[in-house]
Amino acid sequence: MAKVKCPKCDFVNPDGQDACVRCKTPLPRIKIEIAPPSAPPSQQAQYVFRPGQIVAARYSVIDVIGRGGMGCIYRVRDNVLKEDVALKTLLPQFVRDQTVVERFFNEARIxxxxxxxxxxxxxxIGITGETIYISMELVKGRSLRDILEKLPAGQRLPVRNALRIIDGLCAALEYAHSHTVHRDIKPENVMIGEDGTVKLMDFGISKLMDTRHLTGPAIVMGTPFYMSPEQLRDSASVDARADIYSVGVVLYEILTGNMPTGVPRPASHLTREVPPALDPIVAKCVDPDPAKRYQNVRELRAALLPIRKLVEGATGPAPQSLNPQKPPTPARRVPIRTLVGAALAAGIVLLAGVGLYRAELGRRESLKTYAETVAAVQRLGPQEDTSIGFDAEFKQWKSRIEQASQIHPDVEKNEAMKKVLEDARKRWEMAQELVHKKDPMALELARQAVQCYTALANWPSDMVFVLPGDVTIHDENTSSVVALDGFFIDKHEVTNGEYLLFCREKNWRFPPYDLETAPADHPVISVTFYDALAYAAWAGKQLPTEAQWARAAYGGPAASKNYPWGESWKDGGCNSGSDSPEMEYARPVGVFADDLSWAGCSDMAGNVAEWTRSRFMPLPYDAGDGREETRDFTFGTLLVVRGGHYRDQQHSPMYMRYAMPFESAADTVGFRCVKPLPSISAQ
Structure with missing residues (x-):
């Protein structure tokens, strides 16, 4: 029998009631189906792994973490990774359905x-006997649902904690939406680690459930409360805005303890601590019309950021642990609400002064620096105007370059920037010489000149700019010329000290050595491609493609493809295969003056080899053949590793290509990051 839970007093009402029996509050129309009793142990035994059991010759079962409508989750020891992980299995009724199995594997790969x-x-992911499983990171903590349900009656999480959780959830979705849509955002799928780290799990599980399965009482379990109207109609065709709707529902539930059913009351009307400025943000998230919601998670994060800063400024930063604390006293609640409301009102009036809501409103009232000016031009983005003629397009490039060249920063004291500025001017001069012939190269040179000016406006610290151009990639059989736009790349390999900051902030696992006592200026080693990819995402960067790495290493006009200093090996030129005891390990980054590429990158011939984000495939090199599609990488995928290392007795030249499995790590392999320029268009 279906029962309905009152959103105000939590009383579970009998079926058929329009209003709560206890408090007379109108009841929502969406019903939560009560799951049928679990099968007797005798019927479940064949589907449950036993403690001590070895699964797939790899996992030692420790204990059962939980059971759900789709299967069980176990804590196991991964004897390959040498760490405890979670093992999730499917129930037999799903294993017998070939369509469900195919979708399960597809979503697991995503x-x-x-x-x-x-x-x-x-x-x-794999199959053992009649059981299909997924092994995943074991999060030491609790689900957001568990935290909310164990709050004392009438108590809510502090607003600063709620915003911190939502920010972590949004950070996950901002990255994930470039690959997939989650479709099942709810507190059960949000894990909070013991240190407060927010972890999103169960990607795409809703896609496993066809119409027949969605009606099953063991599957629904209240999930429709979090689904957008368009997802209720057609789950397969939704986009990222469906997840934004669900995030809004979760935020409202954290703040108020209720679901935003019907025409919900503003959260600030139900909970005194909630700043009124949050109400329009929640309302925009849960708008029934996707076009009226935030169009991407970045917009939502930008809208929440000023409120989070003000709340944390009034109460201090959110504690690392997000476990419920003693309810604040009324004397504490009123100042927070008042301060945030007043500060936000003042911030809107003084928008140009403090910059609140800049990202959400999408405008800048004052452009005081070169970087801001060029960024404003870049926001115009590429246009789909195929009718534009040669002369008109060149005129537009000319206008952009004239604007940029008039406001370029003072680069005289920075040799690297000075060279880029000189290169921009030369490319533009060449373009002007070719324009009278209507040579298409004039348009390309103008575009490259704008890239150089854009680089000067957005130059990150500790990175160098690699000019747009070509690079030749070699193997033992052939060679391939690849054209590349300009990009930024780290001057040196990521160090232990830099990686330690990432691990501490994101509670990421350490390499298999004591990172806290390791020399901070040495390159981090023994990291998997997965680890390197996560660091790059945290740093707002990417891993380089093989072509980008090669371009930065030896793609200059007069650069040698063998070594930074020339064609022949030079003893002591880099940290590579020396017999000296002090050279048996990686050295501090950047100490070998000769191991400096034409682009200004250190240690590309030695010290440690480096991950790229390119699949190891035969030449010719084609970026469109899937070799750079990281979403398709899986266990066993061979990826390209580039550069020499301290144990390389062969003194391998920089053009050499090596293969390394996706999941592997080595004490001779580290990585560096790149940062691309935004898309450049004449319009």
Whole structure:
């Protein structure tokens, strides 16, 4: 029998009631089906692994973590990774349905291709006997649902904690939405680690449930409360805005303890601590019309950021642990609400002064620096105007370049920036020489000149800009010329000290050595491609493609493809295969003056080899053949590793290509990151 829970007093009412029996509050129309009793142990035994059992010759079962409508989750020891992981299995009725099995594997592959500190890592998928399983990161903590349900009656999580949880959830979705749509955002799928780290799990599970399964009482379990109207109509065709709707529902539930059914009251009317400025944000998230919601998670995060800063400024930063604390006293609640409301009102009036809501409103009232000016031009983005003629397009490039060249920063004291500025001017001069011939190369040179000016406006610290151009990639049989736009790349390999900051902030696992006592200026080693990808996402960067790495290493006009200093090996030129005891390990980054590429990158011939985000495939090199599609990488996928290392007795030249499995790690392999320029268009 279906029962309805009162959103005000939590009383579970009998079926058929229009209003709560206890408090007379109108009841929502959506019903929560009560799951049938679990099968007797005798019927379940064949589907439950036993403690001590070895699964798939790899996992030692420790205990059962939980059971659900789709299967069981176990805590197991992964004897390959040498760490405890979670093992999730499907129930037999799903295993027998070939369509469900295919979708399960497909969604598992998607999740396994996601690498982000706020997403539960998926390690492996497989079949053992009649059981299909997924092994994933074991999060030491509790689900958001468990935290909310164990709050004392009338108590809510502090607003600063709620916003911190939502920010972590949004960070996961901002990354994930470039690959997939989650479709099942709810408190059960949000894990909170013991240190407060937010982890999103169960990607795409809703796609496993066809119409027949969705009507099953063991599957629904209240999930429709979090689904957008368009997802209730057609789950397969939704986009990222469906997840934004669900995030809004979760935020409202955290703040108020209720679901935003019907015409919900503003959260600030139900909970005194909630700043009124949050009400329009929640309302925009849960708008029935997707076009009226935030169009991407970045917009939502930008809208929440000023409120979070003000709340944390009034109460101090959210504690690392998000466990419920003693309810604040009324004397504490009123100042927070008042301060945030007043500060936000003042912020809107003084928008140009403090910059609140800048990202959400999408405008800048004052452009005081070169970077801001060029960024404003870039926001115009590429246009689909195929009718534009040669002369008109060149005129537009000319206008952009004239604007940029008039406001370029003072680069005289920075040799690297000075060279880029000189290169921009030369490319533009060449373009002007060719324009009278209507040579298409004039348009390309103008575009490259704008890239150089854009680089000067957005130059990150500790990175160098690699000019747009070509690079030749070699193997033992052939070679391939690849054209590349300009991009930024780290001057040096990511160090132990830099990686330690990432691990501490995101509670990421350490490499198999004591990172806290390791020399901070040495390159981090023994990290998997997955680890490197997660660090890059945290840093707002990417891993380089093989072509980008090669371009930065030896793609300059007069650069040698063998070594930074020339064609022949030079003893002591880099940290590579020396017999000296002090050279038996990685050295501090950047100490070998000769191991400096034409682009200004250190240690590309030695020290440690480096991950790229390119699949190891035969030449010719084609970026469109799937070799750079990280979402398709899986366990066993061979990826390209580039550069020499300290144990390389062969003194391998920089053009050499090596293969390394996706899931592997080595004490001779580290990585560096790149940062692409935004898309450049004449319009």
């Amino acid at each position: 999740a396994r291709g996601l690498s982000h500190p706020n997403i539960v890592r998926v390690h492996d």
